[in-house]
Amino acid sequence: MRVPYSRAFFELQWRFAEHVTAISGMPLDRVLLHYTNFYIRFGLGREYDATHSVWRMYLDGLAIATDPVDWTWRLFLARPSVPPPSLVATFGCFSYADAGDDCMRLHFANAQSCECSPLSGACFGARRAELRALFAHARQTHPSIQRVLGTSWLYHLPAYRRLFPMGYLETARESSSRFRNMPLWGQFLDRHGDVRPGIRQQFLERLARVSDMRDLARCFPFTPLAVDAPVALFDGFYDENSHSSFAPDCR
Ligand SMILES: CC(C)(COP(=O)(O)OP(=O)(O)OC[C@H]1O[C@@H](n2cnc3c(N)ncnc32)[C@H](O)[C@@H]1OP(=O)(O)O)[C@@H](O)C(=O)NCCC(=O)NCCS
Incomplete structure (x- = not known):
């Protein structure tokens, strides 16, 4: 294991x-x-x-x-x-939790069995498919959800950012360093x-x-970024034909 x-x-x-x-x-x-x-x-x-x-x-x-x-x-x-508190469901590397107040919170962890980076171009399609399934699940089972929240160092990485709608990323704000949490410490890890x-x-x-x-906090290369955007921004974003230029998926 x-x-x-x-x-x-x-x-x-x-x-x-x-x-x-x-x-x-x-x-x-x-x-x-x-x-x-x-x-x-x-x-x-x-x-x-x-x-x-x-x-x-x-x-x-x-x-x-x-x-x-x-x-x-x-x-x-x-x-x-x-699992993280109030976890609702997991789809590969992504999961989401009920954050209360009609909000969901996104989480990321490497869940791949293969050797390649979960953020690599070869896995881009697999990550999008996970997010597609995750948002479909959230929309179906929790129709009251209005907003999507996330906090992570990962929002600094182009390889991660490309998985999300621009309107979501544009809400990113530096989050005060929480020295107890993975949104800060995760930056030291490889896959x-x-x-x-x-x-x-x-x-x-x-x-x-x-x-x-x-x-x-200045010792850490990346300050965690907090994002908070309407869930409607994700509607249709992961449809099959909205990105077609990436290499075959790795699973
Ligand atoms: C995300 C994670 C899987 C990346 O590890 P990896 O796959 O071994 O990373 P790689 O070296 O193959 O890099 C993949 C991409 O991310 C970038 N990257 C990864 N870690 C980085 C770091 N610490 N600093 C800068 N860039 C980094 C690489 O430059 C690369 O981007 P590119 O393809 O545009 O060049 C790993 O850091 C991890 O599992 N971290 C913990 C997850 C986490 O923090 N979860 C909690 C989030 S709240």
């Missing part, structure tokens, strides 16, 4: 947490809760409850661990995979869940120079 997040992904966040602890004076356990993606990766939800029994077990284990990153990684491996060496290096160099908490 493919492991979606490598040990290096946890190690990078551990290094970040250590630095935040050093410059902020906050206790490490609090920093791990609020400045890493660990709580979510352990499948504990989005409550960030410092008294959660699994979180307490994690901290207790840390106190005696000879290799804290290893302990973190092994606990992640032992935990069940938990295998490994950390990209180049941006890791750049990130750690920048981090080493930061002494003020207000500068933390």
Whole structure:
């Protein structure tokens, strides 16, 4: 089975947490809760409850661990995979959640079994087909949905942006850095869940120079972008004949 997040992904966040602890004076356990993606990766939800029994077990284990990153990684491996909150349906790499107030929220994760990048030109048709099915499902089963929301570093990438209507992308606004979430941390990953060496290096160099908490977000190459647009913009956008110039699909 493919492991979606490598040990290096946890190690990078551990290094970040250590630095935040050093410059902020906050206790490490609090920093791990609020400045890493660990709580979510352990499948504990989005409550960030410092008294959660699994979180307490994690901290207790840390106190005696000879290799804290290893302990973190092994606990992640032992935990069940938990979908995002209020998830409605998944279509390949895309899924959507009920975001309340007649809004849906889009999510992306590499779900391909083949080796190629899910954002490659060869997979463009497959991604569009997933989005076509997703929006058809949303329109049929949740007709009250009026708006589509998304927040991700991915909206910076031309290879991702080309999958969406221009009117949707034009609403993109920088989102304040949420140090606990994948819309920020996902930028360090490649499709295998490994950390990209180049941006890791750049990130750690920048981090080493930061002494003020207000500068933390600047260590990350991409600031997450938040989009929010009417669902009507997607009507017909993924019809078969609206794009025809791409290579055969990879599945
Ligand atoms: C998106 C993801 C699959 C890309 O990994 P990959 O397929 O190994 O990436 P590749 O190196 O093959 O790049 C694919 C394309 O994305 C671009 N890209 C991917 N990661 C990038 C990064 N960190 N910085 C700049 N460009 C990047 C590449 O330049 C390439 O674009 P191009 O075809 O226009 O040249 C991977 O980053 C991932 O799974 N991330 C986690 C997903 C995530 O963040 N989900 C939560 C979203 S809220």
